[in-house]
Amino acid sequence: MKFIISRQELSELTSRIQNIVAPKTPIPILSNFLVEAIDNRIILTATDLTVGVRCSGSAKVIEPGSTTIPARRFSNLLRELTASHLEISTNEKEVTSIIADSSTFKMNGLPKSEFPALPELSGAAQLRMKQKELKDMFFRTAFAVSKEDNRYVLTGVFLQIADGAACFVGTDGKRLARASLPIQVEPGFKAECIIPLKAVDEIMKNLNHDEEEATLYIMPDKIAIEASDTIIITKLLSGDYPDVEKVIPQTTNSFVSLHRDELMSLLRQISLFTLDTTHSVRFTFMDGELNLSVNTMDIGEGKVSMPVNYTGPRFDIAFNPMFFLDILRHSKKETVMIGFSDSYNPGMIADGEEKITQGSYPSPLFVLMPMRLNEA
Numbered sequence: 001m002k003f004i005i006s007r008q009e010l011s012e013l014t015s016r017i018q019n020i021v022a023p024k025t026p027i028p029i030l031s032n033f034l035v036e037a038i039d040n041r042i043i044l045t046a047t048d049l050t051v052g053v054r055c056s057g058s059a060k061v062i063e064p065g066s067t068t069i070p071a072r073r074f075s076n077l078l079r080e081l082t083a084s085h086l087e088i089s090t091n092e093k094e095v096t097s098i099i100a101d102s103s104t105f106k107m108n109g110l111p112k113s114e115f116p117a118l119p120e121l122s123g124a125a126q127l128r129m130k131q132k133e134l135k136d137m138f139f140r141t142a143f144a145v146s147k148e149d150n151r152y153v154l155t156g157v158f159l160q161i162a163d164g165a166a167c168f169v170g171t172d173g174k175r176l177a178r179a180s181l182p183i184q185v186e187p188g189f190k191a192e193c194i195i196p197l198k199a200v201d202e203i204m205k206n207l208n209h210d211e212e213e214a215t216l217y218i219m220p221d222k223i224a225i226e227a228s229d230t231i232i233i234t235k236l237l238s239g240d241y242p243d244v245e246k247v248i249p250q251t252t253n254s255f256v257s258l259h260r261d262e263l264m265s266l267l268r269q270i271s272l273f274t275l276d277t278t279h280s281v282r283f284t285f286m287d288g289e290l291n292l293s294v295n296t297m298d299i300g301e302g303k304v305s306m307p308v309n310y311t312g313p314r315f316d317i318a319f320n321p322m323f324f325l326d327i328l329r330h331s332k333k334e335t336v337m338i339g340f341s342d343s344y345n346p347g348m349i350a351d352g353e354e355k356i357t358q359g360s361y362p363s364p365l366f367v368l369m370p371m372r373l374n375e376a
Helices: 007-020 071-080 131-144 197-206 260-271 321-329
Strands: 002-006 032-038 041-047 051-058 060-063 065-070 085-090 095-100 103-108 125-130 156-162 165-171 175-182 191-196 213-218 222-227 230-235 254-259 281-286 289-296 300-307 315-319 335-340 347-351 365-368
Touching: 002 007, 007 041, 007 051, 007 071, 007 085, 007 197, 032 060, 032 071, 051 197, 065 071, 065 103, 071 103, 125 131, 131 156, 131 165, 131 175, 131 197, 131 213, 131 321, 156 197, 175 321, 191 197, 191 230, 197 222, 197 230, 254 260, 260 281, 260 289, 260 300, 260 321, 260 335, 315 321, 321 365
Parallel strands: none
Antiparallel strands: 002 060, 002 085, 032 041, 032 065, 041 051, 051 230, 085 095, 095 103, 125 213, 156 165, 156 191, 165 175, 175 365, 213 222, 222 230, 254 335, 281 289, 281 315, 289 300, 335 347, 347 365
């Protein structure tokens, strides 16, 4: 194998796949990239046996072939090089030479035959949507996915396709994020799957061409997303995802519009007076005003306020400030709408001015469990 390639092009390709490579693995070949040169294209592949990523770029292929090369060391070398173009060749002993201007480096690799093949996609159901739409669905929901392995099915984004719509859900049991969009599918087509968070992160990183389409390949035990010159394939999480409809409150008595940037600023200030994620901030709604307060014995007391369009009797509810901030960071409009019924049931938050009604939820919709109210 021998080819000449732009260093920048090769660096961009390795950056797309290097996060797949596990820092430590008992299987040596999984620490390597698979490098293939064919038809003036370079194809790089990485896998950890759960998630696999393959991407390609242009190069001048002098002699087609393939090898595997240590991923971390190769990526680190590319970052240090300054040459505009690299000449890369591999001999019959799987030793790869990298020539950069007057510098030469050699890396020992392993043969392609030892590298695990990525799964075939034949027979998969195919769906298409714009890259920016798919990326936005994951952006709105992945942050709420559980980071704790003891609730295995909650460690991924749930995708449900039914009635001509794709619904994405992330939850850790304390907060929930739900987003949906209409898609073109065969009448009656239905599918459900749980996509691991690591795969979701890689998918989002590779969805960079907003108006171009991405293709989803859905199989019983895996899913693949092809976008531009990259394809990500992942095994799905097994298990039954909870019925999220039961988590979303069925009745909401009050709706209040909140200025998103102002609320974010106040929550950042007030959260400095909480000890950790177990502590809460009291939201007190009064005529025309929202007060945020916290009183922590070891730190002190904080009180802030902002004008709101609330009218009615005083209402108190407590939320985890960091969870609320996460929701605001994953909203995009100038205002958010919060709906609540009482101090003990979840609050619902929509991005914008749209009210939340049963059976007609806006997208995205965020649900946040309240915390225990401390005595004033």
